[in-house]
Amino acid sequence: MSFVFFDQARWRVRLVAVALSCAWPMAAPGAAELPSAEPLDWRQANEAVGRYLRGHTDLLKAESAPAPAAPDVRAELRLDAALAQALARRPDLFVRPGQSPAETAQQRLAALEWQRDVREAWGQAVLAEQLARLSEEAAHVTATGAELGRRMAQVGTWSRAQWLHEHTLSLDAQMARDNALAAAAVARAKLWQRLGVADGDTRWRLPDQWPAPAPLPTPAAASAHGTAPQPLFDQALAQRPELMASRLEAQRLTQAVTPEQLGTARAHLATAAQAAVSQGQATAGLNPVALGWSHAQERALGASLAVHAQEATLRLDLQNAWRQWQMAQNQVTRLSAWQAAQTELLDDMQRRYNGMLKSTWDLLASAREHMTTQQRLQQARHDLWLSHTRLQHLLAGGDAVPLSPSLGATPTGGAQRSPGH
Numbered sequence: 001m002s003f004v005f006f007d008q009a010r011w012r013v014r015l016v017a018v019a020l021s022c023a024w025p026m027a028a029p030g031a032a033e034l035p036s037a038e039p040l041d042w043r044q045a046n047e048a049v050g051r052y053l054r055g056h057t058d059l060l061k062a063e064s065a066p067a068p069a070a071p072d073v074r075a076e077l078r079l080d081a082a083l084a085q086a087l088a089r090r091p092d093l094f095v096r097p098g099q100s101p102a103e104t105a106q107q108r109l110a111a112l113e114w115q116r117d118v119r120e121a122w123g124q125a126v127l128a129e130q131l132a133r134l135s136e137e138a139a140h141v142t143a144t145g146a147e148l149g150r151r152m153a154q155v156g157t158w159s160r161a162q163w164l165h166e167h168t169l170s171l172d173a174q175m176a177r178d179n180a181l182a183a184a185a186v187a188r189a190k191l192w193q194r195l196g197v198a199d200g201d202t203r204w205r206l207p208d209q210w211p212a213p214a215p216l217p218t219p220a221a222a223s224a225h226g227t228a229p230q231p232l233f234d235q236a237l238a239q240r241p242e243l244m245a246s247r248l249e250a251q252r253l254t255q256a257v258t259p260e261q262l263g264t265a266r267a268h269l270a271t272a273a274q275a276a277v278s279q280g281q282a283t284a285g286l287n288p289v290a291l292g293w294s295h296a297q298e299r300a301l302g303a304s305l306a307v308h309a310q311e312a313t314l315r316l317d318l319q320n321a322w323r324q325w326q327m328a329q330n331q332v333t334r335l336s337a338w339q340a341a342q343t344e345l346l347d348d349m350q351r352r353y354n355g356m357l358k359s360t361w362d363l364l365a366s367a368r369e370h371m372t373t374q375q376r377l378q379q380a381r382h383d384l385w386l387s388h389t390r391l392q393h394l395l396a397g398g399d400a401v402p403l404s405p406s407l408g409a410t411p412t413g414g415a416q417r418s419p420g421h
């Protein structure tokens with residue numbers, strides 16, 4: 001599964017914005033600004049367009065030729081660099097000579113948790129930056145539609161109500177853009193906090209691509225009932241020395257009794273539990289001496305039940321992480337196909353628009369739909385990366401983290417079609 005951002009379609013959206021431009025200088029009307037009381041002379045507008053070979057497109061270039069953006073000289077902050085920067089400010093996570101095995105194990109768990117926290121802060125910052133850029137482009141497209149509506153109202157081909165509809169869409173897109181920019185700033189601040197720097201915005205820029213996922217110990221092949229492959233459980237178990245020790249101790253204790261003795265003790269527990277529940281009791285009485293249990297039998301029963309519960313919890317945590325990862329893969333696959341289809345539809349709409357078979361508003365709505373799908377796809381790619389990261393964290397010996405991804409969530413500001421041209 002590729003984690004690369006597919007941004008090649010962005011130029012299409014910019015082309016749409018150019019194609020929808022008219023003969024008057026672009027403006028950003030305020031909330032209270034309305035079209036002029038006196039309509040403009042449509043003859044003058046047509047004469048302005050006629051001075052250029054490609055009409056509105058060339059005129060837009062003449063109206064506003066933005067200065068080229070200055071090159072970004074900041075270093076790219078990749079994930080491994082962020083992890084190293086974060087670890088360097090935590091000397092308490094470094095192993096020192098003379099530590100006991102228990103201290104080293106506890107320190108390793110703390111380091112894994114810190115690493116996971118930094119990874120997720122980095123991933124959230126990358127996602128927020130991508131969504132902010134897409135929101136900027138979406139705001140530009142809707143602003144173009146609002147400006148076109150304003151000019152049409154000025155020459156009398158549109159009513160005030162029609163222009164107000166486009167104007168409110170533009171205001172909504174501007175608010176969504178402002179919210180996205182604010183969210184990106186907050187996400188970056190959380191990342192800089194974990195890296196221990198206050199000038200992260202001036203030192204680093206975030207990458208445009210997700211890092212390649214670390215390989216799993218087994219191919220991501222379909223398992224029975226969608227269960228996680230056994231090699232994943234074996235790896236996760238091997239990274240938990242305390243559970244391995246409990247398992248060996250339980251095996252040692254059960255060797256001191258016969259399977260029949262252990263089975264009898266379990267049957268006694270099940271019978272007592274069933275009787276207590278049927279009588280509405282929260283607990284049940286148990287007399288090992290009266291039941292004829294030996295001390296070895298009681299110890300073996302307690303140890304085997306405790307280890308079984310711990311292993312069951314690990315299997316369930318691994319199962320949940322595995323399914324989340326598979327679901328995220330499916331979402332990215334479907335949304336990638338959806339985006340490819342919408343890109344083709346946008347290209348077709350552009351050709352029909354150029355051939356005067358579709359209105360400017362059809363083209364504008366198609367561009368908005370394309371931008372919305374891009375936002376959903378970026379969110380799904382982040383969810384895929386996050387679910388893979390948490391699965392790796394669990395395999396490395398870390399604790400399970402509940403994942404509630406917004407898979408396929410539709411951002412605000414969906415595409416709407418305006419009244420006819």
